[in-house]
Amino acid sequence: MTRIASLRTVAFDALTGAELDAWHRLRASNPALDSPYFHPGFAEAVHAGKPVEVAVGRDERDEVAALLPMHREGGVLRPVGWPGADFQGPILAPGTSFPAARLLTGGAKRFAFDHLLEPNDDFAPWFESSRPSPYVDTTGGLEGYLARASKSGKDNMGQARRRTNKAEKQLGPIRFAADVVDEKSLAAVVELKRGQYAATGAVDYFARPERVELLTRLLHTRGTEFAGILSTVHAGDNLLAAHFGMRSGGVLHWWFPVYDPQFSALAPGWILLRELVGAAPELGIERIDFGRGDDEYKRRAKTGEVMVAQGVVTRNSAYRVVRRARNSMMTAAKQSALAPQLRRLARRLRAYNR
Template identity: 70%
Template sequence: MKSFDELTSQELDAWHRLRAANPALDSPYFHPGFAAAVHEFEPVRVAVSRDARGEVASLLPCHRDGALLRPVGWPGADFQGPVRAPGTPFRPVELLGRGVRGLEFDHLLEAEGFEPWIVSRRASPYVDVSGGLDGYLGRASRTGKDNMGQARRRTAKAERAYGPVRFEADTVDAEALREVVRLKRAQYAATGAKDYFAAPGRQELLTKLLHTRDPAFRGVLSTLRAGPHLLAAHFGMCSGGVLHWWFPVYDPEYAKLAPGWILLRELVAAAPALGISRIDLGRGDDEYKRRAKTGESVVCQGLVTRSPARLALRRARDSLAATARRSGLLRDLVRKVKKM
């Protein structure tokens, strides 16, 4: 393992080459630009493996937290896994040792070599936006079409009530980004979710990404306003034709307008001009994701460990969390188990 800033130009070139050779790795999370940005605020280590010829065969960027390794960007990494060409062998257990007793993952792409340690799988919805709004409506479910139609009508309603509606698909606006963080933190507090931005460097990471304007990897901030009011906004990352839906927010004061749907509709319509063909919505059971999606991928949760007891405990924790999601009655207990 080596620090991200110790990677050679040959290893960085291999990162780009291996990613380009594997269509499954088109998410911006797999671009070295993401690891580079995170490394400015939290140390990133990279496991580099080589083949018999000495060529780079795979790279896995991660963080070390005591005896655990976790994927780069944890806990905000919605896609995880080694960067490698399809079919390249990978033995994650070889990362254990020298004080490392486990490699935890919660959004791992289906990956050969990890099967013994996968304890659960969950859907990660996406929206195919090729062809813009017309193309999407031709693929969307009935509920997706209905919500887009309602969003169009609510746009007119917002304009009558608050003033002209303005949508900016990709704006470098530091003040708007601060408002995204403020609204997101208020949402975390209202729902009892763990505050992602409580940890040092997280807000600064988004600011860094906002000002990253490389066409191959960049932050994307989209805003929806009516008159002087910010109704909704979203901050995500884009690489190639893929936009990752990362931090969507809306002002609860305008909740009756369902501004999140208005924002999503505008973004789908703007997708061709932005060069976007897919929006990854990220893992989750949110109703709007179920309604909006045109398809889904699968991400895995688990723990690479040599300890059967630790793996069994992880299985029990995930099983309990799944039950809580279904029933809504065990949420507090799940949080206590996770803290343990």
């Protein structure tokens, strides 16, 4: 077991070349960290619009053994990219112990996380809940997917093929673009997503302009090791569905999927997903991570899942009691079929329960 002997925090742009090299080396040594969220390119893109600090841990030989990128807001530390980070946790090799409580220095009172990748014994004492984060194994493209998909996944892919044909007859030729650099289409993604947030009462992620700017930076970040990926499906002149995400190596993260509500009868989201799974081998994509969520299509389409945890590292026991009470209220609201107003309250509370 490798243990951290020293831990210091620096701004992302103050990392040395050796520390950045160590980031790549440690990540490459740990297959669990293959998500683009753990790539330094993500932290760099975020830092361009919102300051990112990195806790750098060194072992007894004074070699970099762990890094944890994060934001500091007063006395609160949060994972890099929060609240849009679907995977969180330290960058380290297997068998390395990270001293989570030692983050609470220099005025930091707590480190709050909501998508911490499990298993993680170092943070486990502060876990409050765990939820699945589903994924799709796209090895072998559509044929490979259908060979291992659930009956529900196969059925929905079959329906997507038939609806693609129907859309083409009704609206015009189908055009799928797997990876385009198009700011106009990205703006359409943001507009449709904001409409979805408004319709469901969810917190509007894009209400803060710097988050739109982040997506624009990522759109223009190109390369196989880290890049933004914008995919679109048109029928004639109509944008049926689109998705903006990130990829690192063979992993694509399904981040902001949208569809035009006027075409909802065609299930355009499934049309897009089918096209993307089919194009995966050409793109070099072997897995699509959906991220945590209760969406029915994720449950139907998935071929597997990992677990992510919510919690807070803190020495304040009273604060943890308050959080547990809030979490209980949110759980009750989400489970209530008779009280949609409580579910709306739960969504508002979630923004403060970090």
